[in-house]
Amino acid sequence: MLSLDRLSFGYRPHEQQIADLSLDLEAGEVLGLLGPNGAGKTTLVGLITGQLRPRAGHVHFDRAPVRLGRPGIALVPQEYAFYPRLKVRENLAYFAGLLALSAAERRHRIAAALDQAGLTELVGRRAGDLSGGYKRRLNFAIALLQKPQLLLLDEPTANVDPHSRQDILTAVRELSAAGTAIIYTSHLLDEVEAIATQIAVMHAGQIVLRGSTAKLLSDASSQVRFSTEQPLPPPLCQQLQLESLDSQTYLCDLQKASLSLAELTRALEQAGHSPSRLSYGQRRLEEVYLQCLAHTEATA
Amino acid sequence: MIALLASLKKESLLLMRDWHALALLFLMPALFIIIMSLALQDRFGAEQGMELAGQFNDQASTRDARLFRQQLELSPYLSLQDSTRPLSTSGELYAITLTADFSQALEARTDKPGVMLRFAPELGGRERALIRAAVQETAGQLRATAIAEELGYDKQYAEQEFLLTHLIVDATDTHSDQPALPSAVQQNVPAWLIFAMFFIAIPLSTAIIDERQQRTFIRLRTLGTSVGLIYSAKILPYFVINLLQLVLMLMLGIFLMPLLGGEALHLPAPQIPALLIMAVCTSLTALAAASLIASAARTTEQAAIASAAGNLLLAALGGVMVPVFMMPASLQSVAELSPMHWALSGFIELLVRQGSWSDIAAPAFKLLGLAALLFTAAWALIQRSTRHA
Numbered sequence: 224m225l226s227l228d229r230l231s232f233g234y235r236p237h238e239q240q241i242a243d244l245s246l247d248l249e250a251g252e253v254l255g256l257l258g259p260n261g262a263g264k265t266t267l268v269g270l271i272t273g274q275l276r277p278r279a280g281h282v283h284f285d286r287a288p289v290r291l292g293r294p295g296i297a298l299v300p301q302e303y304a305f306y307p308r309l310k311v312r313e314n315l316a317y318f319a320g321l322l323a324l325s326a327a328e329r330r331h332r333i334a335a336a337l338d339q340a341g342l343t344e345l346v347g348r349r350a351g352d353l354s355g356g357y358k359r360r361l362n363f364a365i366a367l368l369q370k371p372q373l374l375l376l377d378e379p380t381a382n383v384d385p386h387s388r389q390d391i392l393t394a395v396r397e398l399s400a401a402g403t404a405i406i407y408t409s410h411l412l413d414e415v416e417a418i419a420t421q422i423a424v425m426h427a428g429q430i431v432l433r434g435s436t437a438k439l440l441s442d443a444s445s446q447v448r449f450s451t452e453q454p455l456p457p458p459l460c461q462q463l464q465l466e467s468l469d470s471q472t473y474l475c476d477l478q479k480a481s482l483s484l485a486e487l488t489r490a491l492e493q494a495g496h497s498p499s500r501l502s503y504g505q506r507r508l509e510e511v512y513l514q515c516l517a518h519t520e521a522t523a
Numbered sequence: 524m525i526a527l528l529a530s531l532k533k534e535s536l537l538l539m540r541d542w543h544a545l546a547l548l549f550l551m552p553a554l555f556i557i558i559m560s561l562a563l564q565d566r567f568g569a570e571q572g573m574e575l576a577g578q579f580n581d582q583a584s585t586r587d588a589r590l591f592r593q594q595l596e597l598s599p600y601l602s603l604q605d606s607t608r609p610l611s612t613s614g615e616l617y618a619i620t621l622t623a624d625f626s627q628a629l630e631a632r633t634d635k636p637g638v639m640l641r642f643a644p645e646l647g648g649r650e651r652a653l654i655r656a657a658v659q660e661t662a663g664q665l666r667a668t669a670i671a672e673e674l675g676y677d678k679q680y681a682e683q684e685f686l687l688t689h690l691i692v693d694a695t696d697t698h699s700d701q702p703a704l705p706s707a708v709q710q711n712v713p714a715w716l717i718f719a720m721f722f723i724a725i726p727l728s729t730a731i732i733d734e735r736q737q738r739t740f741i742r743l744r745t746l747g748t749s750v751g752l753i754y755s756a757k758i759l760p761y762f763v764i765n766l767l768q769l770v771l772m773l774m775l776g777i778f779l780m781p782l783l784g785g786e787a788l789h790l791p792a793p794q795i796p797a798l799l800i801m802a803v804c805t806s807l808t809a810l811a812a813a814s815l816i817a818s819a820a821r822t823t824e825q826a827a828i829a830s831a832a833g834n835l836l837l838a839a840l841g842g843v844m845v846p847v848f849m850m851p852a853s854l855q856s857v858a859e860l861s862p863m864h865w866a867l868s869g870f871i872e873l874l875v876r877q878g879s880w881s882d883i884a885a886p887a888f889k890l891l892g893l894a895a896l897l898f899t900a901a902w903a904l905i906q907r908s909t910r911h912a
Contacts, residue, residue, distance in 0.1 A: 272741075272745045273745075274741060274744065274745070291744055291745065291747075292744060292745060292746065292747030292748070293747075294747065296745065297745065298741065298742060298745045300738040300741060300742060301738075302736075302737045302738045302739075303737060304737055304738045304739040304741070304742040305737075305739065306533065306537060306739070308536070308537050308540045308541065309533065309536060309537065313533070313536060316529070317529050317530070317532070317533040318742075318746065319529075320525055320526060320528070320529025320530075320532075321526045321529060321530070321743065321746050321747070321748050322746065322747075323525075323526075365742070369746070
């Protein structure tokens with residue numbers, strides 16, 4: 224559905240924000256686009272939507288070159304890209320009015336977007352008076368008016384309450400299930416891990432890691448992750464060769480520590496610490512991401 | 524068409540809910556017109572109605588002195604009271620004292636002065652010159668009459684015909700019987716109207732930049748909305764606002780000012796179409812300036828400062844705050860550079876001198892030319908920035 228072929232771009236002649244980047248995305252896939260600030264994620268989104276013209280390479284959507292305003296491609300910017308002094312319904316009516324639709328179809332799409340974003344009860348409220356979570360929902364709902372085949376979401380759940388986050392993620396899953404391809408950029412890696420079917424990590428304008436989420440997170444090594452209620456004493460950590468991931472989360476390489484999983488749990492229980500949230504055979508996205516960046520920077 | 528209507532509806536709703544902008548665009552010029560017209564109504568209109576209160580002290584008590592007093596009182600600007608009280612306590616602005624040697628001084632038979640003038644410190648230079656001129660004119664007239672009598676001319680002829688009719692004739696060069704210079708209301712209504720019309724640069728440019736900063740502009744572009752439609756929909760409601768400003772400020776001048784004790788603005792019906800054309804030209808220039816500021820500025824703060832400072836500078840130069848005819852000659856030539864002056868001269872031509880289409884052609888074309896130039900520059904900047912959005 225979306226195909227980026229050897230894409231290069233620079234804002235100035237001697238700069239290169241995107242370098243020889245290729246990427247494919249199929250209908251229904253959710254691509255988690257990760258990378259540190261300045262990696263080129265926003266520039267890449269600009270190239271996909273047609274705001275920016277590539278210096279070299281091609282962007283194709285449904286086998287046709289992408290141009291700005293191409294129907295079927297919708298963008299949800301990180302900023303609240305609507306009018307705070309307008310009511311929720313007025314905002315949606317305005318954006319729907321820009322689409323070449325019949326009056327009946329406009330009404331239908333507004334109602335559907337309100338329903339999908341959970342805003343039906345708030346149609347009469349001024350957008351500027353909504354809470355942060357509902358503002359995010361409205362930002363998202365405006366993109367739904369386009370019935371997009373490709374949806375680009377830039378930090379769609381930044382600074383929102385858990386309830387609104389869950390609703391937005393549910394709506395994203397529903398869109399994906401209905402066949403919409405989604406590019407999801409976020410610094411909230413737990414969220415990306417929960418929703419993305421594909422992961423791409425960007426660094427210095429290039430994709431340095433790309434694969435399905437399930438494959439990237441599967442781990443054939445002997446590492447065990449677990450949490451405890453209290454921080455473990457340093458001598459115990461030393462004895463069991465534990466690496467502290469945060470104050471109450473630890474990583475143990477069983478092979479390196481010459482322990483079996485049963486021996487590790489027994490040793491912890493004898494020291495008065497029951498391990499919880501124990502995971503074995505799977506890595507967290509955060510770990511994959513940080514390792515990838517560390518490796519990229521070390522080899523650069 | 525639906526997209527344009529939706530955009531116009533959206534912009535109109537946004538504008539109607541922006542009370543700060545509406546106050547700035549309507550209340551501010553209305554207050555300026557009322558305050559400035561009432562405060563300055565005695566300072567305009569070629570001293571119409573101006574009467575300077577002063578003292579007269581006759582120490583000579585001669586026939587010449589009495590004739591001098593009678594002649595001086597014919598001046599429409601001077602109101603004389605017999606008094607010798609100090610100006611600091613009497614409240615009068617000047618004192619004219621005829622010394623005991625007045626008659627001799629008039630005939631140049633003494634070195635001593637015949638007339639002494641004292642002015643209150645608060646009396647302006649223009650008024651002092653007016654009083655001096657009245658005194659000199661009266662003295663000169665008496666002296667000339669005396670000479671004419673000595674030469675054997677008939678006294679009445681010497682006083683009336685020779686001096687007043689044959690020697691000096693004055694006339695006002697104007698299209699009609701209207702005064703050439705504007706009254707306070709005729710000056711202040713168009714001046715503050717133009718100022719307010721240009722003030723749309725602040726809300727308009729900040730609204731455009733807000734849209735850009737919030738990435739709503741990018742969202743609109745990804746929806747397939749053209750830059751032309753986005754900007755047209757932004758500009759059109761402000762054009763309507765400019766025309767509403769015209770109607771309301773003129774109504775204020777015509778109906779409200781007389782109720783507040785000021786002079787009513789006289790607007791002859793045949794002048795209305797030309798006045799509308801001047802307003803349209805002024806509005807297009809203001810909208811073009813706002814578009815250029817919005818395209819060039821990166822932040823709303825930059826746009827607000829550039830709009831406000833530019834507006835004040837153009838207004839000060841263009842004769843909005845101080846009428847151009849009151850400025851020194853050197854500054855009057857600088858005023859020619861301000862588009863507010865072009866607009867104001869067109870309005871005054873119509874309101875004060877009952878000018879015709881040909882009288883407003885020059886300022887109207889200057890305004891249209893500038894508007895075209897500014898719109899072109901704004902469009903070039905928009906095209907450049909949208910390529911790198």
